[in-house]
Each structure stands twice: as C-alpha cells, then as structure tokens.
Amino acid sequence: MPIIEIENLSHTYMKGTPMEHKALKGTSMVVNEGECIAIIGHTGSGKSTLIQHFNGLIRPDSGKAIIDGVDLSKKRIDIKALRRKVGLVFQNPEDQIFEKLIGDDIAYGPFKLGLPLKEVRERVKWAMDMVGLDFEEMKDRQTFALSGGQKRKVALAGILALKPKILVLDEPTAGLDPRSRNELLDKIKSLNKLENLTVIFVSHNMEEVAYLADRIYVMANGTDVLTGTPEDIFTDKENLQRYEIGTPETVQALYRLKDLGYHVNTSAFTISEATGEIIKVLANGEGGNRG
Amino acid sequence: MKPIIALENVSFSYKINENNSVSVLKDISFSIFPGEYVAIIGHNGSGKSTLSKHLNGLLTPGSGDVWVHGYNTKDDSKKLDIRRGVGMVFQHPDNQIVATIVEEDVAFGLENIGVPRAEMKQRIDEALEVVKMSEFRKRPPHHLSGGQKQRVAIAGVLAMRPDCIVFDESTSMLDTFGRNEVLQVMRQMNEMGMTIITVTHRMSEAAEADRIIVVEDGKIVMDGNPREIFKHKEMLMQLQLDIPAVSQMAEMVHNKIPTFSKELIHEDELINEVNRVSKARS
Known part of the structure; x- marks a missing residue:
C-alpha cells in the first residue's frame, strides 16, 4: 500500500526574482508502507528539496504530494500530526542538537508530545539503545563535546524517540567510522524490517545503498529518471554512465574484470558475493581476454 | 631530513566546566616529513580531528609543543607563517567558499596576504589548472557539484602555496565521482612534491597514502605503511575500523x-x- 505518493511535483525557489531556481521539475515517486527507499543523484538534482516535502517543510508549488493520506496541496492540513508521523534527520547533526545534555536533547521531542515522564524516559532509553549509545553512561554527557559521529547518533535518537511511521534520512552515515556506520545501518535495517518503519534515505554511499535499499530512485535535474532494485540499477551500465552513478567498490572491480573478458555477474555487490564471482571464474580456469 | 611538522609530547583537553575537562590528546609525538602522503584514521571520538587542528595551529597544545617549519605554533608572531606553510581543507566545501565567482574565491586568501595583482593572477591560474577547474573560473560556486566545489576550496588553499595541505574528512560528503576527482588531485599534488595529510573514515582512501597513523583514545597506536597496517585486521576491527x-x-x-x-x-x-x-x- 502506498504511504507516499508524489506526482508531477515541482518546486521553484525565489520565484519571480532574478534568483529564481527550479529545483523540482515534475518529479514522481511512490513509496509503499514498510519499504526502504534510497534516493541518489548529484548535488543539485533536487533530492533535498524533495525530501523536505515529506514532512511539509516545503509545500507543493504544483503537482501532488500525499503523505500517509494527508494531501499537502490542500490549504488546511494538520501539520503537527504530519510531523509526528514523519521524522526527518538532516545532514548536519549539529543543526538539530540544542540541549546541553544528551539525554535532555533526545527527550525534548517526546516531552513536547506531552508524554508522561516515565514513558519519555523509556523512549529515550530505547532510542539511545537503537543508535548504540549507552543510556547510563551517556545520558548526562555534554552534547557540545561530542564528535561528529556521536552527534549524528544523538540527532537520530532524538527523532526515533518520537516513534515516527516514516523515517527520512539525509546522508545518514557521512562522517561515521566503519563500525559506527555498520552498526547504524544494521539498526536502520532492523527498524525497517522488524518494526515495519518506512525508511527513505538520501545517500551518495553506494555500499550502503546496496546494503539497505529495497528500491532506488535516481534523480537528475529536478526529476526522477530511473527506479529499480539495487540489482537493476547497478547492472544497467548504460544508465550508470549516462547519469554518472557510482557503484559499490565491489561492483566497480567486477565491471573491470568483465571488461577484461571474465564472465562475472556484476549484480553481486556484497563482499562475499563478489568474492564468490572471482572464485568462480578462477575455479573454472577461465582466462579472460588475456588468458 | 628536517620534519615539516613535529609534535612533541602533545596533550590537549577540552574544558567542559570549571571543574571538569575531557582529555582528548594524550602525550602524542610524531613527525611528518616533506613529500609524505599520510592518512590519519581512528573512530569517531578518537581525537583525530582535534589532532589535525593542531597541525597548523588552529588549536595549540595544553602541554607539549607542535613545530611547523621550526616555528612553535604557540608563538603568535609566527601564526601567519605557520598558516601559510600548512593549508587546511575541511569536510563541507560550503563552509570554506566565500565569494560569488570561482576565481574570486581562489583570490580571497591572496588578497588577505597582499599578493601583488600580477602575481595573483598567475597563482590563481596555476591553482585552478591543478584542480582542473580553469573552465569554471567565471562561474558562481553554488551551482557546482560537491566534488567541483571541494576542488575550488582546494585551489584556494593551493594558491597560498603551502608546503603541506591537511584534508579533514574532505571527501566524506562527496559521491563516488566527486571523491575520485579529489583523490586524484591529492595524488597529483603529492607527486608534485606537496606534503599531504588526510583524515578519513574510508579505508580504501587511507590505502592511497604512503603512511597510515592510527589514533585511539588520544594516542597513536599504529604507524606504518598501508600494507603493514592492513595486515592487522583483528586489531583494526577492535578499534572500530576496518580493512x-x-x-x-x-x-x-x-x-x-x-x-x-x-x-x-x-x-x-x-x-x-x-x-x-x-x-x-x-
């Protein structure tokens, strides 16, 4: 069942001024409940403008945006209810943190919802656990002394504590070390698969796109140009080149082997699958062009 | 050979209130030599960003000394020489771009240090050439891609003719193409003799360097060439890193x-x- 329906959506910044800039030019997208969707595309392709429609930060200039039954093109909507359903985590975590202590910062949203203290505490604990921050150890730590990666986790926990139905993330792992990255990806995956949270994320990291996404939307020049499973997208060499889409490091190596004449399947993007492809050609005594 | 940057027993802590402080760097010593390409890795909160800010005097040690070209970074009268010697490129190119036209942005630092007009033009030409952005010189930077913006930021640093550039997670906001563009520029500058220090979370990027320094809990725990370092998979995994x-x-x-x-x-x-x-x- 679609939880987000975007149809022919356009948005122009600074309309009617010399600085006028068309960020979205008739883009469409359907997200089903419980899906995990990656949006990829170059800087300026309209990704950030699009995702700001999901919780009503930007309202449609023209076209349709229906988020969990709420039609954003209608004049009067319950914006508070919408923001409760849709949690948006921005790219720069420091923008989203303003309390002095970590625990207080994560508790801010649930308090504003008017929840009783006990439940706020439980939600904060749950959210901190979800992002891998130890509740007892970290709740009374100062937020300003945190590293970039830790701030990212605090910002995400603050949104999760609101228990949104749809989670929207802008570059969730940029700046995280490998383990924090893997842990966060695993948490997002389990929230998506086990708790049926609908997840939409913008990313330029193709490893995490391949790992997390059920489906990818490719954006270029303010519109959606391509959609498909990671397998569809990463095996479509012509479009990869046309839209300058990067691939995971594994796929990059497999394409080079394929160009040399080895019979490898380039849709093998996990490290163990890609390794399997290499073992297969070596075991078959395949020589490639140079053999 | 004399080091370009030398750290001697450097410790640093952030004061969080009147009675408490968090110790971030703990008695660190090492030297960077001219022409080296060094990657600094470590998990979030290990102290590597604080460390990188010591390399050109943005931060000065609580105890110990940092020497850049033989100048102590605590010596305020040498601050300009130190900053001129060691340039810095940050994570978000947007934070580093100030002008509305690419070439004016590259000129910004030069104007500040009073470079004569004719020389300025030459330096801008050269810097834009190295990062392959010459054809964009009249464009406004905010319409460029992330990789292009980052290359403009690098040109701005390059025009100051430093001997060393520190890249503080400068590729982490870029897509595959942008990242490869910047990595190529880094390699090329190193081949021209520039000392390169890069702070990164991407292991394939650290593998590009000649030397990797691993920071953990404010101390240096490994220092060696990438092939040597990446043999220690177990230890790297324990340090929340990877191969x-x-x-x-x-x-x-x-x-x-x-x-x-x-x-x-x-x-x-x-x-x-x-x-x-x-x-x-x-």
Whole structure:
C-alpha cells in the first residue's frame, strides 16, 4: 500500500526574482508502507528539496504530494500530526542538537508530545539503545563535546524517540567510522524490517545503498529518471554512465574484470558475493581476454 | 631530513566546566616529513580531528609543543607563517567558499596576504589548472557539484602555496565521482612534491597514502605503511575500523585458492592478481 505518493511535483525557489531556481521539475515517486527507499543523484538534482516535502517543510508549488493520506496541496492540513508521523534527520547533526545534555536533547521531542515522564524516559532509553549509545553512561554527557559521529547518533535518537511511521534520512552515515556506520545501518535495517518503519534515505554511499535499499530512485535535474532494485540499477551500465552513478567498490572491480573478458555477474555487490564471482571464474580456469 | 611538522609530547583537553575537562590528546609525538602522503584514521571520538587542528595551529597544545617549519605554533608572531606553510581543507566545501565567482574565491586568501595583482593572477591560474577547474573560473560556486566545489576550496588553499595541505574528512560528503576527482588531485599534488595529510573514515582512501597513523583514545597506536597496517585486521576491527573492501575480497579468495595473494590493498592489485592466478591455472 502506498504511504507516499508524489506526482508531477515541482518546486521553484525565489520565484519571480532574478534568483529564481527550479529545483523540482515534475518529479514522481511512490513509496509503499514498510519499504526502504534510497534516493541518489548529484548535488543539485533536487533530492533535498524533495525530501523536505515529506514532512511539509516545503509545500507543493504544483503537482501532488500525499503523505500517509494527508494531501499537502490542500490549504488546511494538520501539520503537527504530519510531523509526528514523519521524522526527518538532516545532514548536519549539529543543526538539530540544542540541549546541553544528551539525554535532555533526545527527550525534548517526546516531552513536547506531552508524554508522561516515565514513558519519555523509556523512549529515550530505547532510542539511545537503537543508535548504540549507552543510556547510563551517556545520558548526562555534554552534547557540545561530542564528535561528529556521536552527534549524528544523538540527532537520530532524538527523532526515533518520537516513534515516527516514516523515517527520512539525509546522508545518514557521512562522517561515521566503519563500525559506527555498520552498526547504524544494521539498526536502520532492523527498524525497517522488524518494526515495519518506512525508511527513505538520501545517500551518495553506494555500499550502503546496496546494503539497505529495497528500491532506488535516481534523480537528475529536478526529476526522477530511473527506479529499480539495487540489482537493476547497478547492472544497467548504460544508465550508470549516462547519469554518472557510482557503484559499490565491489561492483566497480567486477565491471573491470568483465571488461577484461571474465564472465562475472556484476549484480553481486556484497563482499562475499563478489568474492564468490572471482572464485568462480578462477575455479573454472577461465582466462579472460588475456588468458 | 628536517620534519615539516613535529609534535612533541602533545596533550590537549577540552574544558567542559570549571571543574571538569575531557582529555582528548594524550602525550602524542610524531613527525611528518616533506613529500609524505599520510592518512590519519581512528573512530569517531578518537581525537583525530582535534589532532589535525593542531597541525597548523588552529588549536595549540595544553602541554607539549607542535613545530611547523621550526616555528612553535604557540608563538603568535609566527601564526601567519605557520598558516601559510600548512593549508587546511575541511569536510563541507560550503563552509570554506566565500565569494560569488570561482576565481574570486581562489583570490580571497591572496588578497588577505597582499599578493601583488600580477602575481595573483598567475597563482590563481596555476591553482585552478591543478584542480582542473580553469573552465569554471567565471562561474558562481553554488551551482557546482560537491566534488567541483571541494576542488575550488582546494585551489584556494593551493594558491597560498603551502608546503603541506591537511584534508579533514574532505571527501566524506562527496559521491563516488566527486571523491575520485579529489583523490586524484591529492595524488597529483603529492607527486608534485606537496606534503599531504588526510583524515578519513574510508579505508580504501587511507590505502592511497604512503603512511597510515592510527589514533585511539588520544594516542597513536599504529604507524606504518598501508600494507603493514592492513595486515592487522583483528586489531583494526577492535578499534572500530576496518580493512579496504579489496583486502577483504583478497583474503576470502585466498582462503579458497591459496595461491591467490591475500595482502592486496588496491583495486589494481586485485585485478592483476586475478589475471595472474587465472593465467597460471588455465
């Protein structure tokens, strides 16, 4: 069942001024409940403008945006209810943190919802656990002394504590070390698969796109140009080149082997699958062009 | 050879209130020599960003000394010489771009230090040429892609003619193409003799350097060439780090096919090794 329906959506910044800039030019997208969707595309392709429609930060200039039954093109909507359903985590975590202590910062949203203290505490604990921050150890730590990666986790926990139905993330792992990255990806995956949270994320990291996404939307020049499973997208060499889409490091190596004449399947993007492809050609005594 | 940057027993802590402080760097000593390409890695909160800010005097040690070209970074009268010697490129190019036209942005630092007009033009030309952005010189920077913006930021630093540039997670906001553009520029500058120090979370990027310094809990726990460092998979994993995807693949192939080398760190090496083993077997 679609939880987000975007149809022919356009948005122009600074309309009617010399600085006028068309960020979205008739883009469409359907997200089903419980899906995990990656949006990829170059800087300026309209990704950030699009995702700001999901919780009503930007309202449609023209076209349709229906988020969990709420039609954003209608004049009067319950914006508070919408923001409760849709949690948006921005790219720069420091923008989203303003309390002095970590625990207080994560508790801010649930308090504003008017929840009783006990439940706020439980939600904060749950959210901190979800992002891998130890509740007892970290709740009374100062937020300003945190590293970039830790701030990212605090910002995400603050949104999760609101228990949104749809989670929207802008570059969730940029700046995280490998383990924090893997842990966060695993948490997002389990929230998506086990708790049926609908997840939409913008990313330029193709490893995490391949790992997390059920489906990818490719954006270029303010519109959606391509959609498909990671397998569809990463095996479509012509479009990869046309839209300058990067691939995971594994796929990059497999394409080079394929160009040399080895019979490898380039849709093998996990490290163990890609390794399997290499073992297969070596075991078959395949020589490639140079053999 | 004399080091370009030398750290001697550097410690640093952030004061969080009147009675408490968090110790971030703990008695760190090492030297960077001219022409080196060094990657600094470590997990979030290990102290590597604080460390990188000590390399050109943005931060000064609580105890110990940092010497840049023989000048102590605590010596305020030498601050300009130090900053001129060691440039810095940050994570968000947007934070570093100030002008509305690419070439004016590159000129900004030069105007500040009073470079004569004719020389300025020459320096801008050169810097934009190195980062391959000459054709964009009249464009407004905010319409460029992330990789292009970052290259403009690098040109701005380059025009100051430093001997060393520190890249503080400068590729982490870029897509594959943008990242490769910037990595190529870094390699090229190093080949021209520039000392490069890069702080990164991407192991394949650290593998590009000649030397890797691993920071953990404010101390240096490993220091060596990438091939040496990436042999210690277990230890790196314990430090919340990893080995490059290529190294993981090589190790797994090696476990099935023992003649396949497991000590590979670059994609080129992986391709060559597949060719070599495949030839030997066919």
